[in-house]
Amino acid sequence: MGEVSTVLFRPTGLDSRGAIISAGVFVTANHMAMKKLIRELTMAEVRSNLKYAATHEWIEVKDGVATVGITDYAQEALGDVVFVEPPELGQQFAVGDEIAVIESVKAASDIYSPVTGTVITVNEALESDPELVNSAPFDAGWIFKLQMSDPATPVNLLSVEQYAELCEAEEH
Amino acid sequence: MTRKTSLHSLHLLAGAKMVDFGGWDMPIHYGSQLQEHNTVRQSVGMFDVSHMMVLDISGPEAEAFLRYSLANDVGLLRDSGKAMYSAMLNEAGGIIDDVIVYANRPDFIMVVNCSRRAVDLAWLAQLVAGFDCQIKERADLSIIALQGPKALQTFNAAATEQQSRAVAALKSYQGCYSEDWYLARTGYTGERGLEIILPHQAAVELWQRLLKLQVSAIGLGARDTLRLEAGMNLWGNEMDESITPLEANMSRTVVWDDHEFVGRAALIEQADQGIDRQLIGIIMQVKGVLRAHYPVYEESNCVGEITSGAFSPTLQRGIGMARILPSSGPLSVEIRGKKVPVDQVKLPFVRNGRGVYSLV
Structure with a gap:
């Protein structure tokens, strides 16, 4: 689903369990410096070929069909996803409607429809593997597709730069 | 700080x-x-x-002090080092904290919840007057x-x-x-x-x-x-100072005979009159997640609420504990405005890596 063109974070310093590799060298660093380092290392990925909603959904528009998921930043904030309640096929939604629910180990979160349209597909793989939302939020973890009522890309969505700024602002 | x-x-x-x-x-x-x-x-x-706070309870009357302070009876601990789970009650039988005690006679170790540290220390300091016993925070x-x-x-x-x-x-x-x-x-x-x-x-x-x-x-x-x-209670969710052990599925940890303890009279009175709310285990029949404070229904009557809920990674289903009025009909939980059926189960859900629960 497109290339990674902007990577704010590359986890070369983390092992598979999320531990910092060769952490010993940081032992004497003060806590503030360490916290800052960890925050920088764990910044989220964003992609320039996508549009974003301020509520942390991403949207890819192709031939009048919008594919929707949640961003890497959002899945990181939610923690492990354990259940996705998808919308019903054929149902219509307007911009901003509650359309789906993601249940993580932490909380239940509403997903809002970023465009107006009709549900034509939901990602059935999430029924047995909801953790795809965590492991591949921009790819195999997509949630649903909408046939857009107006095929023009909506103007209220954020560009990758605007969305990255929003995430940065929410961190502080 | x-x-x-x-x-x-x-x-x-x-x-x-x-x-x-x-x-x-x-x-x-x-x-x-x-x-x-x-x-x-x-x-x-x-x-x-x-x-968690570790307390050394020592002195010639350490055992007598703990037998008076706790609803379970540390006098029953025979082997050296044997551990016991107990509620510590107020006079009304409400649970001030739940603790683990290790018997290393004549001394004992007591481990208590961090969130209850100040309350426990003040309560124990008041109870210990009159006993030849010292309490030391480690x-x-x-x-x-x-x-x-x-x-x-x-x-x-x-x-x-x-x-x-x-x-x-x-x-x-x-x-x-x-x-x-x-x-x-x-x-x-x-x-x-x-x-x-x-x-x-x-x-x-x-x-x-x-x-x-x-x-x-x-x-x-x-x-x-x-x-x-594992079906284990958490203070603040399943227990607090207004909840007795009988209402928190902890009757097995109360020893009535052979020792006087704080809250005993209140518990006896409650046992005689019958309890009007009970703590149970529930499990969803379909995929989903249960969470604390979701209301629980029997038919159209709200009979209580979930005290702790989660998605069980072992069972791959929503599980929870709920405090409800005594009820016999099929139960459901309201999740985002929809009533979803749940089964009542005998706790625990899981032991040694495997589901062990049975439906009630």
Whole structure:
């Protein structure tokens, strides 16, 4: 689903369990410096070929069909996803409607429809593997597709730069 | 001022997500709470639980004091080091805290919840007047819990020969001193394992040795889902000062005979009159997640609410505990405005890595 063109974070310093590799060298660093380092290392990925909603959904528009998921930043904030309640096929939604629910180990979160349209597909793989939302939020973890009522890309969505700024602002 | 355990900087180095927990800056997870949960069920994991308070209860009347202070009867602890779970009650029978006591006669160790530290200390100080007994907070000690089917062999790989021998001699729910460490076959996960009470510097060294052995650190998030699967109560969720042990599925931990204890009269009166609310286990019939405070229904009547709820990684379903009026009909839980049927189960949900619950 497109290339990674902007990577704010590359986890070369983390092992598979999320531990910092060769952490010993940081032992004497003060806590503030360490916290800052960890925050920088764990910044989220964003992609320039996508549009974003301020509520942390991403949207890819192709031939009048919008594919929707949640961003890497959002899945990181939610923690492990354990259940996705998808919308019903054929149902219509307007911009901003509650359309789906993601249940993580932490909380239940509403997903809002970023465009107006009709549900034509939901990602059935999430029924047995909801953790795809965590492991591949921009790819195999997509949630649903909408046939857009107006095929023009909506103007209220954020560009990758605007969305990255929003995430940065929410961190502080 | 947020308090930090001796292992705090090691949690930061591991990239843990930290949260405030009862005034302590503690790791909620180190990347994936689900993975941590499954690691404990399938292999072994280590927990920093140094935020819990360790008390030395000593003196000639230590036993008499604890028999008066606790609803369970430490007089029944025969073997040295044997552990006991008990509620500590107020006069009305409400639960001030739930504690673990280890008998090392004439002295005892008591471990209490961090969130109840100040309340417990004030309460115990008031009760202890009149007993020839001293209570000492051991702020010089950390606690590491090592839990999972491989916990004991993992400990042996990290321990001295003397410590390994000490652990090998322990039965389940028993502890012993090994020099200045206290080693106990107890835990809060429903798995085999150890809780190790030891000086701060030793805790840092043990944690680092276990890291070298590839033992995963487990955060408080997984600790909560593990204890819920194990059917164990959490103070503040299943218990508080207005809830008695009879209303918290803890009747088995109350010993009525042969010892007078604070709250006994109130409990006897309640038992005579019959309890009007009970704590039960519930499980969803379809996929989903139960959460604390969701209302529980019998037909169209709201009969109570969920006290703790989660997605069970072991059972792959929503599970919870709920406090409800005595009811016999089929139950449902309201999730986002929709009533979803649930089954009542006999706790625990999970023991030693496997689902063991039966439908009621």
